[in-house]
Amino acid sequence: MRHVAIIGAGPAGLMAAEAALAAGASVSVLDAMPSVARKFLMAGKSGLNISHSEDEGLFRSRYTSPDGRLAAMIEAFGPAHVVRWMDGLGVSSFTGSSGRIFPDVMKASPLLRSWLARLRERGAEIHVRHRWKGWDEDGRLVFETPEGRRRLNADATVLALGGASWSRLGSDGTWTGLLEVRGVEMEPFQPSNCGFCVNWSPRLLEAQEGAPIKGVRLSHDGKSVEGDVVITRRGIESGAIYPLAASLRREIAASGQASLIIDLVPDVDAAVLAGRLSEANPKQSASNRLRKAARLDKTKLALVNEVTRGTPPKDPHALAGLLKQLPLTLEATVPIDEAISTAGGVSWLALDEDLMLRAMPGVYCAGEMVAWDAPTGGYLLTACLAMGRWAGHAAARS
Ligand SMILES: Cc1cc2nc3c(=O)[nH]c(=O)nc-3n(C[C@H](O)[C@H](O)[C@H](O)COP(=O)(O)OP(=O)(O)OC[C@H]3O[C@@H](n4cnc5c(N)ncnc54)[C@H](O)[C@@H]3O)c2cc1C
Structure with missing residues (x-):
């Protein structure tokens, strides 16, 4: 035998x-x-x-x-x-x-x-x-x-x-x-099938570490996935990002970083969103406008402020475009031992x-x-x- x-x-x-x-x-x-x-x-x-x-x-x-x-x-x-x-x-x-x-x-x-x-x-x-x-x-x-x-x-x-x-x-x-x-x-x-590192500011981490960015559409290299993403001390983690991991990893290897595009309001069309933003009360603060007209929660709001360094565009069309295609810079994959x-x-x-x-x-x-x-x-x-x-x-x- x-x-x-x-x-x-x-x-x-x-x-x-x-x-x-x-x-x-x-x-x-x-x-x-x-x-x-x-x-x-x-x-x-x-x-x-x-x-x-x-x-x-x-x-x-x-x-x-x-x-x-x-x-x-x-x-x-x-x-x-x-x-x-x-x-x-x-x-x-x-x-x-x-x-x-x-x-x-x-x-x-x-x-x-x-x-x-x-x-x-x-x-x-x-x-x-x-x-x-x-x-x-x-x-x-x-x-x-x-x-x-x-x-x-x-x-x-x-x-x-x-x-x-x-x-x-x-x-x-x-x-x-x-x-x-x-x-x-x-x-x-x-x-x-891994998370990615982001250079979060101490301010964002203090308020949002562990918070989910809910119901977003993530896109890279012509491919999109929908789901929730969690803000971690290192960057972002989520099963939703895994299908994009291979192409993100390739871009990081080639260019030193990768740009992940996040649609914060995937259920609302850009033109409709721009309309809602332009109808908002002009006396409202930028944050209130985003919260009420675009229905962003605290975490999404913090993310917009993080990416735009606290100065989101005032023009409703430019703002709607940003909310539909928010670019988040990924610096690296998480260490290999943490990958699924x-x-x-x-x-x-x-x-x-x-x-x-x-x-x-x-x-x-x-x-x-x-x-x-x-x-x-x-x-x-x-x-x-x-x-x-x-x-x-x-x-x-x-
Ligand atoms: C948290 C987590 C969740 C996951 N969830 C899923 C899921 O839901 N669905 C899915 O499809 N996949 C999932 N995976 C992935 C899946 O578990 C792995 O792809 C799968 O276990 C790999 O199987 P394998 O037999 O090739 O290797 P392993 O399961 O890694 O087994 C390899 C074995 O080799 C042994 N070994 C290594 N070196 C030596 C040596 N020198 N001498 C003797 N023995 C050695 C190890 O001790 C180990 O027991 C998950 C992984 C993780 C970490």
């Missing part, structure tokens, strides 16, 4: 284990942390958005990867498969009004419990506190454990080591050097059709450690599961 070692027990690694077992291999899963799938559990804290119910073609178009390989994996294990797979683990799911798919219980823990029980029942051995350190001169896998160094022989290995954010949950990206010395092409890790996910990692050039490293026959990679990107919305977890399944299958067959 072929023995497959799976290193990294997040969703990609656990799905690789399931696929390798199904293909008849014996399986060991090894993880550096004292318990498995910590990021998966964290993802479930605010509702485990495991997939999305939109049209399959649209779903696959959400991913950034250089060719059709990831799309083929998601076609083989996409949203409908994820739902059936959860059902098989006794976890029913529902689709929210946004099309996002969640387990009924919202949390990840019941799903993980049931999944681990089934993997063990099928023969998987799961070892925690096993930090992978590379290979020895005889090609054996080397792990650091509380009992000292341990070496393991495997017929095939699946690496599912995660990206490089939220390192306290295990995915610290420190494994890159172990592959680079073996000639594996890597792309630098970058924060994705990371882009970069093992280059697709380094991988063959089976997700096997061309430079290291018998070694496969899956999940967030590979260089693809996607917004939040269930796309990240679905791709990790699909890649894990693909790699686990191939590793058991090879």
Whole structure:
């Protein structure tokens, strides 16, 4: 019987284990942390958005990867498969009004419990506190454990080591050097699905730190999203900005900063807004005019004053134009460790059709450690599961 070692027990690694077992291999899963799938559990804290119910073609178009390989994996294990797979683990799911798919219980823990029980029942051995350190001169896998160094022989290995954010949950990206010395092409890790830094004035922070800018439309590079944005000490944070993160990151890399356009009153047309502003009582202060005629709340008002340094235009048309297209300068992404996910990692050039490293026959990679990107919305977890399944299958067959 072929023995497959799976290193990294997040969703990609656990799905690789399931696929390798199904293909008849014996399986060991090894993880550096004292318990498995910590990021998966964290993802479930605010509702485990495991997939999305939109049209399959649209779903696959959400991913950034250089060719059709990831799309083929998601076609083989996409949203409908994820739902059936959860059902098989006794976890029913529902689709929210946004099309996002969640387990009924919202949390990840019941799903993980049931999944681990089934993997063990099928023969998987799961070892925690096993930090992978590379290979020895005889090609054996080397792990650091509380009992000292341990070496393991495997017929095939699946690496599912995660990206490089939220390192306290295990995915610290420190494994890159172990592959680079073996000639594996890597792309630098970058924060994705992340907040951005803004040079807020002390005055704005004092009054508005933690406040939401509600119901705005955010635009960049021809793409728009609607939602709320939170003012943080560093800048801005919000799921609404994540779909724009890749293009904002590119502009920051090219020009040192990026301009995010905020429509503070997305439901009101610019001409209607200008009309309301011109009808306002001329004796009103600028702030009162904005509050009453444009219905800006305190936070939006503070933002307009911040961007215009306290002198918004007096002309109603110019003012309406500004409220519809307020430019906010973003100086940088937040530090990578705070990002929900990371882009970069093992280059697709380094991988063959089976997700096997061309430079290291018998070694496969899956999940967030590979260089693809996607917004939040269930796309990240679905791709990790699909890649894990693909790699686990191939590793058991090879
Ligand atoms: C707060 C938060 C909320 C999220 N919410 C969602 C969501 O709702 N929907 C969604 O689709 N995605 C969400 N994500 C993203 C999603 O959780 C990740 O994309 C996914 O967990 C990545 O899976 P993975 O298996 O590739 O890696 P990981 O889950 O990161 O697992 C990698 C594993 O490898 C282990 N490891 C690393 N290095 C070593 C080593 N040297 N030796 C041994 N083991 C090692 C780690 O300990 C870890 O257990 C969220 C992320 C965060 C942080």
